[in-house]
Amino acid sequence: EKADSYKPMLIDYGSLDIDDVKQVTILSGGVKLTRGTLAMTAARAYVKQTPEGFKHVTLFGDGKKATFRQKRDGAGDLWVEGDAERIEYDEQAEMVKMFSKASIRRIEGGKQNDEVQGEFISYDSRKEFFSVRNSASGESKPGGGRGTMVIQPSRTEPPATAPATQEKK
Amino acid sequence: MRNQRMAHRFRLSIGMILVLLAALGSFYLLELMNRADEDIQADLKANEPDYIIEKFSFVRMTKEGKPSYIIAGDKLTHRPIDDSSEIDKPRVRSLSGDTPPMDILANTARVDEANSRVTLNGQVKIDRAAAPNVQALHLATEKLVIFPDEDRMETDQPVKMKLGDSTATANSMRANNATRQMRLEGNGTLMLPPRAQ
Numbered sequence: 585e586k587a588d589s590y591k592p593m594l595i596d597y598g599s600l601d602i603d604d605v606k607q608v609t610i611l612s613g614g615v616k617l618t619r620g621t622l623a624m625t626a627a628r629a630y631v632k633q634t635p636e637g638f639k640h641v642t643l644f645g646d647g648k649k650a651t652f653r654q655k656r657d658g659a660g661d662l663w664v665e666g667d668a669e670r671i672e673y674d675e676q677a678e679m680v681k682m683f684s685k686a687s688i689r690r691i692e693g694g695k696q697n698d699e700v701q702g703e704f705i706s707y708d709s710r711k712e713f714f715s716v717r718n719s720a721s722g723e724s725k726p727g728g729g730r731g732t733m734v735i736q737p738s739r740t741e742p743p744a745t746a747p748a749t750q751e752k753k
Numbered sequence: 754m755r756n757q758r759m760a761h762r763f764r765l766s767i768g769m770i771l772v773l774l775a776a777l778g779s780f781y782l783l784e785l786m787n788r789a790d791e792d793i794q795a796d797l798k799a800n801e802p803d804y805i806i807e808k809f810s811f812v813r814m815t816k817e818g819k820p821s822y823i824i825a826g827d828k829l830t831h832r833p834i835d836d837s838s839e840i841d842k843p844r845v846r847s848l849s850g851d852t853p854p855m856d857i858l859a860n861t862a863r864v865d866e867a868n869s870r871v872t873l874n875g876q877v878k879i880d881r882a883a884a885p886n887v888q889a890l891h892l893a894t895e896k897l898v899i900f901p902d903e904d905r906m907e908t909d910q911p912v913k914m915k916l917g918d919s920t921a922t923a924n925s926m927r928a929n930n931a932t933r934q935m936r937l938e939g940n941g942t943l944m945l946p947p948r949a950q
Contacts, residue, residue: 593945600921600941604852604887604933609919611943631945633917639945675948 585655586710588620589678593639595629608632617641617673622709624671624680626650638676645669652680656690656712663691664712666705680707688714702731802830813901822847822901824871826862837865843873849904849930855881855890857897871899877908888917894926904931912937919945 598613609631617624626643627650634640643650649667656662666689668682682688686705689696702716716731717724810825826840843862847855860875877897883889892914899906907927914921914937924939 590947592947595943595945597941597943599939600923600937600943602916602935602937604916604935607886607888609943613940631943637948639948675945 585621585657588622588654588709591620593617593619593641593675595631595641597629615643617643621655622652623654624650624652624673626671634674634676636676638674640675641673643671643673649685650682652682652707654680654709661691661693664707664714665689665691666707668705678709680709682706686716698733698735700731700733800832800834803833805830820848821904822899824862824864835865836867837863839863843871845871845873845899847899847901847904847930852887852933853882853884855879855930857899859897869900869902871901873897873899883917889915891915892926905929911939919943 594617595611596616597611598615599611601610601612602608603610611629611631612627615626615629617626617629624641624643627646627648628644630642630644632640632642645668649669650671651665651667652671652673653663653665656664666680666682666687668684668686670683672681672683673679674681682705684703685701686703687699687701688705688707689699691697700714700716703719704717704721705714706717707714716733718731719725806829808827809829810823812820813822813824815821823844823846824840825844825846827842829838829840831838840862841860843857843859845857845862847857849855857873857877857879859873859877862871862873864871874896877894879890879892879897881887881890892912894908894912895910897906897908905928907925909925912923912926914923914926914935921937921941921943923937923941926935926937928935
């Protein structure tokens with residue numbers, strides 16, 4: 585949601601290590617990041633400060649999956665959810681980059697209407713646009729893995745008694 | 754003849770009495786001396802301070818002779834029994850490495866373990882100014898233990914910290930000033946404000 589960009593980022597942690605020299609903050613022991621409607625969970629997180637002063641957060645699933653969930657603008661209860669072994673969140677571009685075994689789902693009114701899986705998925709939470717690549721490095725290489733996209737039918741099948749009429753749109 | 758024997762016996766007894774008095778006197782003096790020692794021992798046991806300094810300031814030097822810690826305060830009371838000192842309104846300034854000095858204030862402090870441990874109690878506040886590639890640091894807790902020789906500090910009390918523009922809370926903290934690494938433990942929250950666009 586657009587309003588998220590003006591919200592502070594809150595990260596709950598088990599323990600926190602600050603290396604003032606390298607200006608890196610390491611949070612471990614189960615991490616939950618929230619920023620407005622954006623919520624991410626992971627086992628461990630690195631927070632670095634970019635030269636321009638923006639925060640760059642890397643979340644590691646460490647065996648489990650790091651997850652991400654954010655409300656989408658627009659009418660109705662629109663959400664987007666995703667998980668991957670590693671998620672990077674860049675505060676400046678507000679991009680969520682999910683690496684290796686990533687999946688992203690769009691949810692409407694509590695019902696999932698489509699899901700994409702791939703090695704790398706990047707989601708631009710401002711434009712609500714996501715792209716999938718087939719290698720964990722973020723570029724598509726020939727012979728890399730295959731992504732799959734499942735789009736749920738928007739119309740539910742009428743009960744079997746009535747003959748199924750297929751109109752082409 | 755009788756008078757001479759009587760006079761002789763009389764002189765003899767006077768001499769005897771004088772010697773007796775001298776002996777008793779020395780016993781009395783010995784007793785006095787011992788009691789004095791006991792008094793000092795008693796003082797020690799009663800934990801009486803042996804010196805009190807008002808408006809003091811100690812400077813601890815590194816081996817190279819550079820000042821590393823300045824410990825000042827309104828009143829310092831030293832107690833010989835365990836060679837410890839109690840400080841009212843301590844002000845500690847730590848000058849380590851290339852970072853700006855770190856100023857630490859508290860209500861009271863205790864220096865013990867042969868001056869290798871300084872325990873600050875009551876509204877402990879740490880402040881370090883910002884500098885190029887060094888973020889400003891503010892930290893508040895109820896107790897802080899500083900080990901000047903190892904240039905590190907720790908607390909097992911809840912801590913509120915502000916580093917640059919981010920704030921963090923935790924239940925305990927260990928910091929190594931030399932390597933400028935800090936560890937906060939115990940389910941805290943790190944708050945990173947949005948960068949002013």
